[in-house]
Amino acid sequence: METIELNNGVEMPLLGFGTYQIDDHDECERSVSEALQTGYRLIDTAAAYGNEAAVGEAIENSGVPREEVFVTTKLWIDDAGYESTKEAFERSRERLGLDYVDLFLIHQPFGDVHGTWRAMEDLYDDGAIRAIGVSNFHPDRLVDLVAHNDVVPAVDQIETHPFYQRTEDAEFLAEYDVQHQSWGPFAEGQNDIFEHDVLTEIGDRYDKSAAQVVLRWLVQREVVAIPKSVHADRIHENFDIFDFELTADEMDTIATLDEGESLFFDHRDPEMVERLCGMERET
């Protein structure tokens, strides 16, 4: 598996496996086991997904040595703050059944992120986490975090796919030496991505699917991708992207698909922040 070096020297696989919306324990364990047997060495979970225990069991039963698997989990908004972050991390670590976590992310840029970050810095110093980072941070929030703390995030996991390519964010992240990681590489199937004309036409040249073209396009941009699937054939398909290379022209063609805005929601939209932070509107 190709890896990329984070700003603290830790190596992270360029391709991993996502587990959002795999709520059923057995299905999650089965999917993660399939991913590990296929060769994936990065598993992405979160406290909010409710499946850390299943992920931990799959890793434990896989026979893959612990040090060969890169495990990411995330802190949800309700647990933001110094003490609550330490407690929430401990609960995540217990559910995962792991001595250490490879990457711990602030899931959303809300609540007491500075208190959270200082707790994460301490856990990092203690060796409980190998790298710390953020998710869904636009550049302004990232600068604020960097300006008031010691450790620069190793990763920013943000929505990134052909319809929302994040090229300006990518330049900014590179400037700050923060690794760009894509969530929703397939936009969760929106815009008919798996049958998209441009992507399937490029894929046909290499006997690859649109899904494989998307993942190849991401890793060629050095964006870490974590596709999710509960189907063995798709888990294999999504892993089979290291035997072909897109040309500069093909990369340029895919660049034209960018719509420049989220297909889900904007983290700077106040109504969305209200919802995510559990605020009720009167009307």
Ligand code: NAP
């Ligand atoms: P995604 O990976 O873009 O899309 C997953 C969907 O695509 C599923 O419906 C899956 O169906 C389908 N699929 C997968 N491979 C396919 C293939 N080869 N052909 C056809 N269909 C295929 O969406 P995502 O799960 O939202 O994003 C990936 C990961 O990013 C998540 O699992 C999670 O770990 C992370 N994430 C993070 C955040 C965040 O806020 N930090 C937000 C969202 C996601 P089946 O499962 O039925 O195969």
